[in-house]
Amino acid sequence: MSESKEFGYLGKSYEAEVPDTLDLAQRAELAMHGIAGTTDPDNDYLMWIFIYWQNNPPYMKHGGAADIECTPKFYDSMTLLRQICGSKKYLDTELGMENALTSWLNKDDGLFDAVYSPERPWHMEHYPDAKTKKENYAMLCPSGIMLTAMVVRYDLDPVRYEAAIRGLVDGLDKAAVKKDDYAYYPEGDSGHSFAFLRSVGGWKKTEEAKSDRDGLESAATFYQAYQIRGLAMWYARTGDKQALELAGKLVRYAMKPKFWGDASNPEHVVGYQQGHFDFHFHARAAVLRALLEYGLVTEDTRICDFVRSSYEHMRSYGINQIGYIPCAPPRDYLEPCLLGDLLALTVKMSRAGIGDYWDDADRVIRNHLAEAQLTNLDLLKRASQAAPVSEPEGQPGQICTENVHERMLGIFGTWLSPTSSYDETWQCCTGNASRGIAYAWDGILDGQDDQVQVNMLLNRASKWLDIDSYLPYEGKVVIHNKIAKRVSVRIPVWVDRSKLQASVNGTDRKLSYVGSYVVFDDMKKGDKLQLDFPVAEETVRLTAHSGKGREGQKPYTTYTITFRGNTVVDISPRNESPNVYPLYLRDHMKAKKTPMKTKTRFVADKKILNW
Numbered sequence: 093m094s095e096s097k098e099f100g101y102l103g104k105s106y107e108a109e110v111p112d113t114l115d116l117a118q119r120a121e122l123a124m125h126g127i128a129g130t131t132d133p134d135n136d137y138l139m140w141i142f143i144y145w146q147n148n149p150p151y152m153k154h155g156g157a158a159d160i161e162c163t164p165k166f167y168d169s170m171t172l173l174r175q176i177c178g179s180k181k182y183l184d185t186e187l188g189m190e191n192a193l194t195s196w197l198n199k200d201d202g203l204f205d206a207v208y209s210p211e212r213p214w215h216m217e218h219y220p221d222a223k224t225k226k227e228n229y230a231m232l233c234p235s236g237i238m239l240t241a242m243v244v245r246y247d248l249d250p251v252r253y254e255a256a257i258r259g260l261v262d263g264l265d266k267a268a269v270k271k272d273d274y275a276y277y278p279e280g281d282s283g284h285s286f287a288f289l290r291s292v293g294g295w296k297k298t299e300e301a302k303s304d305r306d307g308l309e310s311a312a313t314f315y316q317a318y319q320i321r322g323l324a325m326w327y328a329r330t331g332d333k334q335a336l337e338l339a340g341k342l343v344r345y346a347m348k349p350k351f352w353g354d355a356s357n358p359e360h361v362v363g364y365q366q367g368h369f370d371f372h373f374h375a376r377a378a379v380l381r382a383l384l385e386y387g388l389v390t391e392d393t394r395i396c397d398f399v400r401s402s403y404e405h406m407r408s409y410g411i412n413q414i415g416y417i418p419c420a421p422p423r424d425y426l427e428p429c430l431l432g433d434l435l436a437l438t439v440k441m442s443r444a445g446i447g448d449y450w451d452d453a454d455r456v457i458r459n460h461l462a463e464a465q466l467t468n469l470d471l472l473k474r475a476s477q478a479a480p481v482s483e484p485e486g487q488p489g490q491i492c493t494e495n496v497h498e499r500m501l502g503i504f505g506t507w508l509s510p511t512s513s514y515d516e517t518w519q520c521c522t523g524n525a526s527r528g529i530a531y532a533w534d535g536i537l538d539g540q541d542d543q544v545q546v547n548m549l550l551n552r553a554s555k556w557l558d559i560d561s562y563l564p565y566e567g568k569v570v571i572h573n574k575i576a577k578r579v580s581v582r583i584p585v586w587v588d589r590s591k592l593q594a595s596v597n598g599t600d601r602k603l604s605y606v607g608s609y610v611v612f613d614d615m616k617k618g619d620k621l622q623l624d625f626p627v628a629e630e631t632v633r634l635t636a637h638s639g640k641g642r643e644g645q646k647p648y649t650t651y652t653i654t655f656r657g658n659t660v661v662d663i664s665p666r667n668e669s670p671n672v673y674p675l676y677l678r679d680h681m682k683a684k685k686t687p688m689k690t691k692t693r694f695v696a697d698k699k700i701l702n703w
């Protein structure tokens with residue numbers, strides 16, 4: 093790759109006075125801070141996969157295969173987040189990461205390699221049962237992640253990425269095991285699942301998985317998912333038939349009935365037909381994203397239906413109203429990786445008209461995703477200081493203890509209950525949840541020529557119009573029009589429509605609905621459109637599974653949760669331990685007057701956020 097550092101990020105910045113409410117552009121910049129701060133410039137810009145923020149002292153640790161597999165997610169995230177906030181910080185990190193990652197695309201077959209280096213004696217360590225060697229492996233899942241990341245960046249600069257992308261597509265095609273009308277990447281028996289040893293030139297074993305739980309990660313279809321999604325994205329841009337054909341074969345494998353179904357399905361529910369599942373929700377949701385991409389690109393209604401019913405089954409777990417869905421039953425925790433998936437699925441399905449999941453997306457981003465981001469330095473320090481002293485252990489170069497809390501600000505937790513984030517961060521979650529910020533931000537509105545659809549009432553700048561959201565303090569949204577002639581605004585389910593009022597430049601407007609959207613025609617440059625409505629405040633009791641339960645008690649906890657609109661402003665009972673990072677410290681959101689702030693808004697010159 094070339095040394096040009098600015099890539100193609102261009103846009104305009106301007107000052108504005110805006111409500112000091114959830115600001116995804118600011119969250120994006122903070123996530124970039126955390127990503128850059130937990131990336132190791134002295135070790136090929138690999139992430140430290142483990143961040144022990146709650147340990148005393150706090151430290152970061154490299155984790156071998158997990159670093160190598162997840163760093164491409166940071167790379168993808170940097171691309172998306174930078175387009176949202178327009179920050180010019182961390183370009184050195186982004187370039188260093190790109191140069192390192194693309195140098196590991198194998199010169200012969202294009203696949204992404206885990207390259208052995210004496211600087212990383214831990215090399216492929218991570219899974220307890222892995223028996224890997226200190227030599228190079230081709231990694232199929234990160235090859236897929238690199239493909240998705242480079243296809244998005246292709247929109248920034250086609251010349252820079254095209255050859256590497258075509259090489260990857262060809263490599264993925266040659267590495268796939270093909271049978272009948274389907275294809276797959278096998279477990280392989282190389283010591284690390286779904287990777288093959290370069291020294292033996294490929295897969296040692298090529299049997300297909302017997303169930304989704306095969307392999308060290310217990311997620312056989314996940315190891316096909318990124319490849320499918322990247323291939324479908326590439327086909328959509330270029331019409332590359334090789335990519336489409338391979339994606340189709342991998343989809344037919346991933347949709348085999350043996351990989352689907354929920355053990356608790358009633359007799360009359362054919363779970364595998366509905367895409368039901370009951371384990372490793374993030375891995376399954378990543379497969380759903382892949383199937384959805386392929387289903388949309390090929391206009392395959394059957395596949396889109398499968399994704400929809402699968403999503404709806406998943407959302408019946410936990411307390412979906414706040415985005416808390418336990419990820420790995422029978423255990424009780426939410427891994428924020430899933431929050432990124434949920435936003436991708438809800439935004440894409442809603443956009444495609446497969447369902448209206450905008451309120452689901454709004455609840456996830458306002459609640460558990462916003463809370464999963466570690467933004468409060470004092471709370472991090474409190475958690476660490478409350479722990480007994482425990483010195484970090486690791487090989488030379490594997491551990492970092494310098495300014496951990498300061499430099500990690502903006503990354504995400506990994507183990508979330510409804511009210512707390514506890515134990516160390518695994519950075520897969522930062523990679524996936526930070527991309528969730530981008531998916532939500534992108535979903536806020538859709539613009540085409542002079543027509544705009546506002547899907548979620550969140551702050552946002554765009555070339556068509558800017559949105560100021562006063563939620564959850566006040567039921568007020570102000571839209572500053574730039575170039576739109578027709579503006580449609582989706583009204584959330586909780587708003588009492590009989591009390592909704594709208595005005596343009598202070599003059600009342602009659603409301604005209606199309607479905608859930610109020611439509612305003614004849615908008616002019618510089619118009620100020622304002623919507624006012626009461627904020628519904630509601631306290632409800634919602635129950636989630638929580639551990640095994642003591643003798644004679646059911647294993648559930650009922651939470652009392654106060655919502656203002658879709659935003660949680662209080663929840664109890666809480667985890668009062670000082671060694672956790674508490675969620676939902678939101679007393680300030682109970683005020684009725686919105687705080688304001690001055691901020692720099694950014695609008696990218698062209699739409700390049702096509703994820």
Ligand SMILES: [Zn+2]
Pocket residue numbers: 427428429506518519520521522
């Ligand atoms: Zn994770």
